[in-house]
Amino acid sequence: MNITLQVWRQSGPSAAGGFQTYQVQNVSEEMSFLEMLDILNEGLVGMGEEPVAFDHDCREGICGSCGVMIDGQAHGPQLGTATCQLHMRKFSDGATISVEPWRAAGFPIIKDLVVDRSSFDRIIESGGYISVDTGAAPDANLIPIPKVVADTAFNAAACIGCGACVAACPNGAASLFTAAKVNHLSLLPQGQAERWSRVEGMVETMEQYFGSCTNHGECEKACPKQISIDFIAMMNADFVKAKFKNRRLAGQA
Amino acid sequence: MEIVTQTTAKKRAPLPVEFYRSAVGKKWIMAITGIMIIGFVILHMIGNWKIFLPDVDGIPDIDIYGHALRELLVPFLPAHVALWILRTGLIVAFLLHIHAAYALTIINRRARPTSYQGPRNYVAANYASLTMRWSGVIFLLFLIFHLADLTWGLKPVAPEVWERGEIYANFVATFSRAPVALFYVLAMIALGFHLYHGAWSMFQSLGLNNPKFNNWRRYFAVGLAALVVVGNSIMPLAVLFGFVG
Amino acid sequence: MKNLDARVPAGPMEEKWENHKFSVKLVNPANKRKFKIIVVGTGLAGASAAATLAELGYQVEAFTFHDSPRRAHSIAAQGGINAAKNYKNDGDSVYRLFYDTVKGGDYRSREANVYRLADVSLNIIDQAVAQGVPFAREYGGMLDNRSFGGAQVSRTFYSSGQTGQQLLLGAYQALMRQVEMGKVTLHTRSEMLDLVTMEGRAVGIVARDLVSGEITRHSAHAVVLATGGYSNVFYLSTNAMASNVTAIWRAHKRGAAFANPCFTQIHPTCIPASDEFQSKLTLMSESLRNDGRIWVPKRVDDHRPANMIPEEDRDYFLERIYPAFGNLVPRDVASRAAKRQVDAGKGVGPLKNGVYLDFKQSIERDGQDVIEDRYSNLFEMYERITDENPYKIPMRIYPAPHYTMGGLWVDYNLMTTIPGLYAIGEANFSDHGANRLGASALMQGLADGYFVLPYTIGDYLGQFLNQPVVDPQEHIFNTVAENVEGTVRRFMTNGGTKSVDYFHKELGKIMLEYCGMARSEVGLEKALAEIPALHKEFQKDVKILGSAETLNQSLEKAQRVDDFFELAQLMCVDALAREESCGGHFREEHQTEEGEAIRDDQDFAYVAAWEWSGKAGAPKLHKEELEFESVALATRSYK
Ligand SMILES: Cc1cc2nc3c(=O)[nH]c(=O)nc-3n(C[C@H](O)[C@H](O)[C@H](O)COP(=O)(O)OP(=O)(O)OC[C@H]3O[C@@H](n4cnc5c(N)ncnc54)[C@H](O)[C@@H]3O)c2cc1C
Ligand code: HEM
Ligand code: HEM
Ligand code: SF4
């Protein structure tokens, strides 16, 4: 296959960027999208042009490092698939593909296709955990957890923190990411003690960096783990409850 | 190293203010006010259907109804008071709804200061969801026109013959003007779009979802939008085509 | 070099750890905050250690070259984590897990460490569940288990095929909680490029900020390396693209002994390479061997599609050769068996480079939904990569480099031969001997991080109470930092004509050919001749574009590959010196007629700890003799 790429190049966080057009020849259908970019880079190095910077690591769709807009879709056209797992057989010979970094105030561009997603770490910091010091745990089978609960919590916990939800959302909202973590922990019995402070803290931190959800549902379709927007609704409900619960609980603390 | 900075800072305030300050809180308020306005629109529509009823003792049924509304809860309250209480609620709902819409728009603009420079390809977001603020604004313009037209009687918006309390006559007079009737219909279509997304979305905002009913929410929104568009549009059209009046 | 005293506590095996915990020096809670500890790496081992140390009160500085701790390679672990909980009542016990691990490691690990590992495995599961790790459950709400290779009991806890992810998120969340509390300072996109030692002790590190290019210095009372394994020396491996040896290699060059570098694990169930552009190989979790049956056609050159080959023409070779363990033999055994089939011309797939892993019978037996429940994400991943539906057509698999048992030598306290420098997780050599059993790496990383290091580190720190850390403006830091800057400059001004990947690929080919699944004297000698030559060419001809003041991924890679070249030579030297076949190390000269490994306990029951001599490929050997008190040395048999 031969592919024409329009790749966003930007030399630094505050530099002006622009699309560059490149031809990539002899692309095999078996290649992943990132392997195709590897070939592009190999060619660029040969020509003395700096290779395109893009984040990636596991190439198995689990680390959440990779992720670019491919033809205007976060992680490209295949449902439930991270960029590294997208294969070139999904494109046709001679196609022109546009490749652009995630764009959001919460994800400033570092270089080319690489963005800074540490705002996600800030969200986790503000409550995305269960406070249990090492050594303080009771036997693991002490609290039975119904299989459906464990499975639903797992479905939420499967989030890889890639940021595609933000990239895809017309509002630049991080609701799906935040909801996934909030619900992972709040569904489990272990997570109840901090349920209300968690959702309050995480939502408020989220809002310091990201837009608001108006229920476009675009995020769910871009999410490589196909996390459901039902979790966003559950988070909203918990947030409202938390506003009242927290005040009531304060007296008992 | 990190280069990200916050776009909004965290402050503490009294509960309702703090709640409203959060975007999730604003969405919650939008949904609640949206539901209030939907309630009004439905009741208003049913009330207005009285133009299709025959006169009672020579007085149009709708005029009686309008009078009754003004006299609501008399003698417990003086005339107009109950109506004004309801109106106040509605006005507050509108103001909050509009303010929240405005504030969220600003937040969302700031959340993506540089928009995508290449093509964008939406999968789930639809025309209705992407144009909420436009359908809302169109509707707002309609509302102002509508009040000037039928409630305040401000000319030249209102028909020449407008007179307070003469609802039926005003009604017929205004919709006999084809452009006005058509404008009403267009506005109702905008409202339909607004509701197609809004009536689905509000469950999500309120957290009233259940995977089992997710399909029904869509049907509900479609049904409501269709009801409002059709139910309202038949009135100006009926006048325009001479079925009423 | 400090002698290789493992400092294994006295007493019976079951009591060593308890006794040791009692006898190590403790730092009182109020004093802990006076100590600063650097933790490099935030994978399972690093994140769990950093979080726990901070909980105890130490000041922690954590480093990762990733943009978030959650991206560490541990996230990719699929199958599960072992623990001797015996929830299945199938005869498991701490002793059995210990025994299985020593035996699985082909008797090349240190018994006392392994016993401790089996012992604390119980606490790990408790801790993880308390953190909210959503392990798979049975309908009654109790934890579910599956079986893994090398064990005859079900002791593996799992979260679908994403166990590493869930465990890492647990540790990451615990870490972020400490970051929020101000007890851990987190440095992301920051790569350790050298260790600073003073008077023979580790006193800090020099790192490079990958975004700004700034070279930074950090001092501490102790340094912990939790930087993972080095399978990427083979270029194609199941490891994440950025996994590398740099941190431990530079520590090695500063005096830390490198133990058993040639003990690498080739994992039997990976998706075979499809073309020469392949950038990495994808693992299909070993747990699949619970339900999948491995076979090849009986006839060489049987070109029929898998489903057209009748039962009588199939060779379920693992079940045939190893009836007791069948498809669940340990990894090294399974890998070599598959290699023998492919070498004999019975390979399947377009490139004839795989064997079948067939789920037909388990789908018929348990129903597709049960199989989906267990492995759906793996099946989907397989389909995305190969475009074949494994519910219908058997998977094709082939062995690939996966894990490195070797690493920095550590004593019972997990301290390397440099006082004050610790190594945990895959970065050390300690627990897996010559072959790691499935689901034991996660266990080891978390055991080290949550339950071992936080206790043992106090033993060393105690002596420095009220002593400040070394000033990072000290002369010694200057020297090291200038050295690092020099290397960066050298690469940036190199000129050259070829990309880093070109050289990495070539190195990988040599290593896979001569130091991979089967090794021979001739081959290793050849590798030892080719690698230095290629290394020289690399240093002369590698081309790095762009600048060192912005993100520069080629520059990062070049430095890592530079270290791989030196490490590769050490691996070959070690493989050459170990004239026996054991675990993942298979010397062609030492095999039975059937091709089974012949171990030599007489001469090689030792840990080979290599000291850097100042020149690559010329290390000095030190031996830690292994003594087996609890498990009798025996030839491994899985028949
Ligand atoms: C595909 C796959 C599946 C696996 N499945 C299983 C399984 O099912 N069960 C099991 O038990 N094991 C499994 N393993 C093995 C297991 O995942 C690893 O051995 C283990 O996770 C290693 O953890 P770690 O904390 O030691 O290192 P890693 O997770 O590799 O972490 C290394 C950390 O060090 C950092 N780092 C490295 N160098 C530097 C530097 N120079 N400067 C700064 N930071 C640095 C990295 O950023 C990272 O944070 C699997 C491995 C693979 C490849
Ligand atoms: C007056 C002018 C109006 C403006 C400017 C306006 C604007 C908006 C905006 C911007 C939204 C948010 C978009 C979204 O959630 O996707 C919204 C939501 C909504 N609007 Fe309006 N709107 C107006 C009038 C109305 C009216 C008259 C109704 C009812 C008949 C209504 C019902 C709703 C509902 C139900 C929602 C969904 C709330 C939610 O999802 O939580 N709006 N509106
Ligand atoms: C085609 C559809 C509609 C028709 C025919 C219609 C007709 C009328 C009429 C006859 C009145 C009475 C005026 C009076 O007081 O004498 C009125 C008032 C009003 N209408 Fe409508 N209307 C329509 C749609 C709407 C919609 C969709 C809204 C939206 C919210 C709306 C909001 C109002 C309001 C706020 C008033 C003033 C009520 C009051 O006096 O308190 N109308 N309308
Ligand atoms: S919710 Fe989905 S899209 Fe968003 S960060 Fe998590 S995995 Fe990525």
Ligand code: F3S
């Ligand atoms: S696309 Fe955006 S608007 Fe909400 S449902 Fe998803 S976050």
Ligand code: FES
């Ligand atoms: S590279 Fe890890 S998810 Fe794509």
